[in-house]
Amino acid sequence: MRKKLLLTLAIVACFAFGSTLANAETLTMGLKGEPTxxxxxxxxxxANNMMSLYIFDKLVRQDNRQKLQPGLAVSWTPVSDNVWEFxxxxxxxxxDGSPFTAEDVKFTxxxxxxxxNSPxxxxGFVTGIKVDVVxxxxxxxxxEKPSPLLPRQMAAFTIVSKKNAEGASTADFNSGKAAIGTGPYALVKWERGDKITYKRNDDYWGEKLPWDTIIVRPITNDGTRVAALKSGDVDLINFVPPADVEHLGEDKKLHLSQSPSTRLIYIHLDTDRDDSPTVTGNNGEKIKNPLKDVRVRxxxxxxxxxxxxxxxxMDGLAVPASQMVPDGYxxxxxxxxAETYDPKGAKELLKAAGYPEGFKLTIHGPNDRYVNDADIAQAIAQMLTKVGIKTEVSTMxxxxxxxxxxxxxxxxxLVGWATDTGEQSNCIASLLHTYDKEKGFGASNRGRYSNPDLDATLEEALVTVNPEKHNELIIxxxxxxxxDLGIIPIHYQVNVWGMKKGLDFNGRTDGYTLPREIKKTN
Incomplete structure (x- = not known):
């Protein structure tokens, strides 16, 4: 009798365990690239900023169109022109169960x-700000001066735990030791090159989370990512290649979601050095950097x-760009x-600048970061070569x-940029303001463009409280x-996600793929 009872209990336990597995909800996503x-x-x-939102939270959230929403802060009020209370x-x-407090914000x-070694x-988002815990x-x-955009700045970075991050290195975050956040998911393990596994934070303060486990597989190759979706190896992919949109849309087992984006693809060019590393004369001889001449740009x-x-x-999934964010922001x-294609005018400008026979340069870019990035670099190289600038391509x-x-x-x-704050001042401060490590300006100004008038105008805008005057200065x-062509805008991406039927994701203008926004429809 005892043996039968034990056997019965074992069978019940097996069924219970099997039921738990059946009810466990795992979302497996194939995402282009991997965080650094x-x-x-x-x-x-x-890629890093998106992944941080799985584990951590910001004081101020952004919805899928980058409008500000309460996050770890429920409200923010200007006490005076240069004091904000959150x-x-x-x-x-x-x-780890420890409480989130103002001390964690101050520590961050x-x-x-x-x-x-931050690249x-x-x-720039925290410089010149005194933090007082009330x-x-x-x-x-x-x-130091009025800061009307401060709430937007708080939407640019996440808050870490003082208890876990104090004294911790970047390697400690990568291992999971210090990656303890307040976000919707907790890190289980990062297996570089293979997958990142997260588990649901059941104590999450925000919306109900439908997924027990999130598995992120970095799949940089577009064809492999599409194949993984079609075969069922993953449930959702981002950055559906434009060439695959039509046939995936016809697949009755799949569903596509499309969203406009603030992702700008642009050229950054060395406007600073007289001797630039990958620019030469037509015979390979050293020449004074022609990119410093605005006529050449x-x-x-x-x-x-x-x-x-x-x-x-891009098969129509891009909009020619005129500036750093799309019209209406x-x-x-x-x-x-957007600049009109004019090869004849280009040749005339090169001649006027003293380069009637052109010169040689190399365009460098990633081959696994943006939609069709390597193909875009090749196309630009061919277009420049046609007007006399013999251009080689190096992607990696x-x-x-x-x-x-x-x-x-x-x-x-060839580079891409998406505004962290949902407006243009963030772009100017990072991409076009003169590089200033101490103040945080020009952090991504890899061409080292510098224009004192632009710097002064931006800095005035950042302390101008009147919204209309602020906007005029930013413009x-x-x-x-x-x-002045400190950067050369190319286009704004239109982002497309592919997913199994039964899933729903409306997409985001920042291009992020956030599991907390991915819902089940059946």
Whole structure:
């Protein structure tokens, strides 16, 4: 009798265990590329910033169209022109059960400027801000001058645990030791090159989470990523290649979601050095850097057929760009238009600048970061060669490319940028303001473009409280930088996600793929 009872209990236990497995919900995603780190303050780049939102939270959230929403802060109020008071969410816990308080916010501000070897830091978002803890759930930020955009700045980085991150290295975050956040999911393990596994935070303060486990597989090759979706190896992929949109849309087992984006694809070019590393005369001889001449930069811009790139390489899933964010966002100029393709005008400008026979250069770029990035680089090289600028192409994995670009090893770079704050001042401050490590300006200005008038105009805008005057100054700074071709805008991506039937994701303008927003429809 005892043996029968034990056998019955064992069978019941097996069924119960099997039922648990059947009810467990796992979402497996194939995402283009892999973060360079899980330290949320190490590298201000989209893949890292997106992944940080799985583990950590921001004081101020952004919805899928980048409008501000309460996050770890439930409200923010200007006490005076240069003092903001934030009320923090009560009852929030880190993954280890410790409470979230204002001390964690203060620690985060102290940590950000001191992360070693950061290739593109968040320092500019916290510089010049004095942090005062009023009580456990109230904090005040005092700035040297008025700071009307401070709430937007708080939407640019995540908050870490003082208890777990104090004294921790970037390697400690990558191993999981210090990756203890308040976010919807807790890190289980990062197996580089294979997968990152997360488990649901059942004490999460936010919306109900449908997924027990999240598995992120980095799949850089577009064809492999699409094949993984079609075979059922993954449930969802991002950055569906434009060439695959039509046939995936016809597959009755799949569903596509499309969203406009703030992702700008652009050229950054060395406008600083007389001797630039990958620019030479036509016979390989050293020449004074022609990219310093605005006529040459204008010639390059005219030589690029943006509409052809959008239509042929991006299969219509791109919009030719005139500035750093699309029309309609705060700080955009109605006077700036996408450059018209004009190869004849390009040749005339090269001749006027003293380069009637052109010169040689190399375009460097990633081959696993943006949609069709290597193909875009090839197309631009061909277009420039046609007007006399003999252009070679060198593309490589982003893990190799970005550190080298940040060390200023290239002259002419294909890059992408998506605004962290949902408006244009963030772009100007990072891409076009003169590089200033101490103040955090120009953190991603890999061409080292410098225009004192632009710097002064932007800095005035950042302390101007009147919204209309602020916007006018941002537009003026934008027109200066784009008019001077400190960068050369190419296009804005249109992002497409592919997923199994039964899943729903509306997409985001920042291009992020966030599991908390992926729902089951059946």
């Amino acid at each position: 780190s899980l330290d949320p303050h190490f590298h201000n780049v989209s 009320k923090l969410r009560k009852g929030v816990k880190f993954h 501000f102290e940590r950000i400027p001191n992360v070693p 593109s830091s968040f320092t 009580d456990a759930h109230t904090i005040r930020f005092t700035t 204008k010639a390059i811009s005219k030589a690029i057929n943006r509409r052809a790139i959008a239509a042929r390489i 705060e700080g955009t100029s109605t006077r700036l238009k 994995p982003k893990s190799v490319y970005f550190p080298s670009a940040s060390k200023l090893q290239y002259s002419f770079m 003026r700074a934008t027109e200066m930088g784009i008019g």
